[in-house]
Amino acid sequence: MQLTITQPGTDELAATVEWSVKPRNRIPAVLSLRGDTLVFCVPAVEGRFVCVRTPDGEGLRGQWSQPGSRAPLALHLSPGLATPAAAQDKAAPASATTYHTEPVTLTSPAGNVRLAGILSVPDGRGPFPGALLLSDMGSHDRDARQGNYRLFAELAAFLASHGIAVLQLDDRGVGESTGNGSATTTADLVHDAQAGLSYLRVQPTVDPARTGLIGHGEGGNVALLAAAQPAPPGFVVTLAAAGVTGFDLLAHQAEPATPADTAQAGAARRQRWADVLDQVVKLRAKGSNAAQVETYVAQQRLKIKSEERKQAEATLEFRRTMLEIVRQTTNDDQAQAIVLNMLRQRHPGLDPTLARQRATQLTMPWCRYYLTFDPRPGLARVQCPVLLLHGTDDADVSVATNLPALEKGLRANKRVTAHRLPGINHWFQAAAAERGAEKEGAVTASPLVLSTITDWILLEAGR
Known part of the structure; x- marks a missing residue:
């Protein structure tokens, strides 16, 4: 495989892909940069290469994926291979993956509670990576609705449109789920997460080896607790998880x-x-x-x-x-x-x-x-890939005290990535000045947050 990157304009990058088995068959690719991660999308073959530069700067290393298959891929820099014709090729416009939704009902063994929600599945052959969304403290519906803002609805739509199946569930006693939310403890939520994970893993459109948990606030701690037990998730993403005791956080x-x-x-x-x-x-x-x-x-x-x-x-x-x-x-x-x-x-x-x-x-x-909960003892048993995200403007879960504690507890895990996101609040929105004047009902999650989660999952899940 040969990737050719050109610069048609001052602020524009273009890329093409060519395989040696089909010489002179250059296919346009869409190139985007997410922090230190490069993402090449090749709509013509439904391909995606999520990668980072090698330490010596002379290559790219990451994962190549197409519907039904994925493999590690390493490319080495070969200056001078680009031809004039290749330099004239333009990248095709990005095309989002379409997806469909399915109603879901499952049973959590802790109290025999029925949990209801929705499964968003990318269209195509699959199987796709999968993720279960876990909400913050308090009782929330499947969209994690706060007024006009729906963090989980936005996150699910973005992930599904980029090839990741997503399961959203109403919390106990909310929406179509049974149970008593006021009597629910963090331990009960771990059982609910395991039940949702088991449901995802048996779906024919979901790859069980690439199925994980994404948790916001307390949901992030629930995900880490589940990852420290038998049959752990394939990956964990935490959004403002606590690294200190529940007493100190409250x-x-x-x-x-x-x-x-x-x-x-x-x-x-x-x-x-x-x-x-x-x-x-x-x-x-x-x-x-x-x-x-x-x-x-x-x-x-x-x-x-x-x-x-x-x-x-x-x-x-x-x-x-x-x-x-x-x-x-x-x-x-x-x-x-x-x-x-x-x-x-x-x-x-x-x-x-x-x-x-x-x-x-x-x-x-x-x-x-x-008040008696301590997230730290179980962190040493977490061995799956973990992405820790914290906003610097989070007034509820301080990045200064909580993120270092999580990193310390996970230090034995070599597949932990942590990001401090400037100007991001507890609900993972950008600062009001960056969002601009929002109309009623137009409150949105930070695009940086959505793309960071998506690209990391596609790069790390199932490695």
Whole structure:
């Protein structure tokens, strides 16, 4: 095989593929670059080469795949082979794979719960790689719907249109699934993941050796737990999985606030800076020079940051105390009464109904179990390929504390890839400035996230 890459324009790359058994039969290919990964799509033969450069920079190494077959492929750099005719060839426009959906019903052995969902399968001969999507903490439908945003619906559509079958399931007690979501623990979710994985592996259109788990938040930890047990998945992709204990993760998350609290905090912050600016005007009127004004502003900025840091520390201490009370008080009624009193004292304007709901949530079986959960002990047993993705703008699962802990726990696994994604939040959306002015219902996942997951699966799954 010969790949010829040319540059028809300043910001344009084109590629062609030629096989020695059919000389002078150059086929257009679509070339794209995803970080350090090169992806060549050859629509004419339904082929795809996902690769990276060799360490010496003199070759490409990766996986070649076509419907029904796949194989490792290594190419070596051969300068000067391109002919003038090859340089004139243009890459064909990318053509997405079509796919169809099928309704799914399966049974999870933990409580004999029926789980319902949808299977998206690429059109073609297959068998295709497969992935089960696992949602974050809380009860979610198969699309992981949050208002107008549907992370799993977008992810499933993108994966299926690029040759990967995807299974989405309603969580227990949501949509068409039975069971009680409020009584579900992380251990139950592992059983559900294993049931979904088993279902995927027996589908004739899915390759059982290339079937894995993609989990968001707690779903990522569920995927890693399943990978540490017998019959592990072929691969795991985690989106903001926790690397610290459940107690520490919940303690560092922001306490739910009312719109009035948020508005009051914002108004106070704006007033502080308004006072600073007023003082700047007075200093200038009294004859202060630019250096003196800059020094004053810098001092005030440090003072405000110090105050905000103290407030954050106080909030952390409050949450740790509240969660420790829940952990130590086994009687739900007693724990709820104490938590309710603490919330009322700290948030006097909090709606009584919301306060009771919060106290009830903290004493549910899931929360009690999660407060004792530690994701680290089982990581050493995970041997399948793992992709760890964390956004730098994630306010719920800090990349600074959680990703290093996961990498440390997985250090014995030589097939772990970790990415810190700049400007990406917990729901794997780009920063608002990058997304632009979005219309109602047009909230979307980051294209970088979707392509990174897809290309990694096609490159690593089943190696």
